[in-house]
Amino acid sequence: xxxxxxxxxxxxxxxxxxxxxxxxxxxxxxxxxxxxxxxxxxxxxxxxxxxxxxxxxxxxxxxxxxxxxxxxxxxxxxxxxxxxxxxxxxxxxxxxxxxxxxxxxxxxxxxxxxxxxx
Amino acid sequence: xxxxxxxxxxxxxxxxxxxxxxxxxxxxxxxxxxxxxxxxxxxxxxxxxxxxxxxxxxxxxxxxxxxxxxxxxxxxxxxxxxxxxxxxxxxxxxxxxxxxxxxxxxxxxx
Numbered sequence: 505x506x507x508x509x510x511x512x513x514x515x516x517x518x519x520x521x522x523x524x525x526x527x528x529x530x531x532x533x534x535x536x537x538x539x540x541x542x543x544x545x546x547x548x549x550x551x552x553x554x555x556x557x558x559x560x561x562x563x564x565x566x567x568x569x570x571x572x573x574x575x576x577x578x579x580x581x582x583x584x585x586x587x588x589x590x591x592x593x594x595x596x597x598x599x600x601x602x603x604x605x606x607x608x609x610x611x612x613x614x615x616x617x618x619x620x621x622x
Numbered sequence: 623x624x625x626x627x628x629x630x631x632x633x634x635x636x637x638x639x640x641x642x643x644x645x646x647x648x649x650x651x652x653x654x655x656x657x658x659x660x661x662x663x664x665x666x667x668x669x670x671x672x673x674x675x676x677x678x679x680x681x682x683x684x685x686x687x688x689x690x691x692x693x694x695x696x697x698x699x700x701x702x703x704x705x706x707x708x709x710x711x712x713x714x715x716x717x718x719x720x721x722x723x724x725x726x727x728x729x730x731x732x
Binding site for chain 2: 552563
């Protein structure tokens with residue numbers, strides 16, 4: 505499809521398990537973001553990639569969270585030793601250009617991966 | 623982090639205009655005003671953004687106060703599909719993140 509694709513759409517993990525969430529951005533998009541959205545709240549920024557470079561990871565909540573985009577296209581968000589507070593929808597977004605100008609405003613979001621940690 | 627204030631909820635009738643207010647009294651000269659909306663069970667969707675001048679696109683209009691301390695998103699003719707949470711966001715370039723806040727839940731009555 506032409507949009508941002510995320511998989512899996514739903515993931516149930518037992519506490520302590522590792523999970524990996526995949527994002528396929530729109531082809532050719534330079535910028536890629538990960539956001540976390542808890543139930544009933546707005547999305548919270550996790551990290552930003554410009555091509556393969558991770559330029560901002562200030563929103564990652566702990567060192568259990570790790571993101572990569574090795575070839576500047578597909579990205580994976582990995583959560584190690586999941587805990588109940590990690591339960592949320594994880595949203596991926598992409599943008600055509602480098603996210604360096606205020607004129608850049610349009611992010612394209614995927615439908616998200618809903619993670620439930622039991 | 624959220625630097626904007628929006629009403630929690632608003633109701634509108636189908637085919638009538640909707641005016642969504644947003645206060646951002648601490649806005650800086652380099653902050654852009656962004657609006658996104660999120661339909662149930664979907665990711666956020668870009669609506670519009672601007673800096674100083676009013677902006678129009680196929681989805682909506684953005685009216686920015688002269689002192690930039692407030693703005694209004696205008697949906698010219700609400701449809702049932704416009705029922706969503708609308709987020710008003712300030713982006714301080716060169717920050718990469720958008721701070722979404724709680725947004726305004728818009729309900730459209732048929």
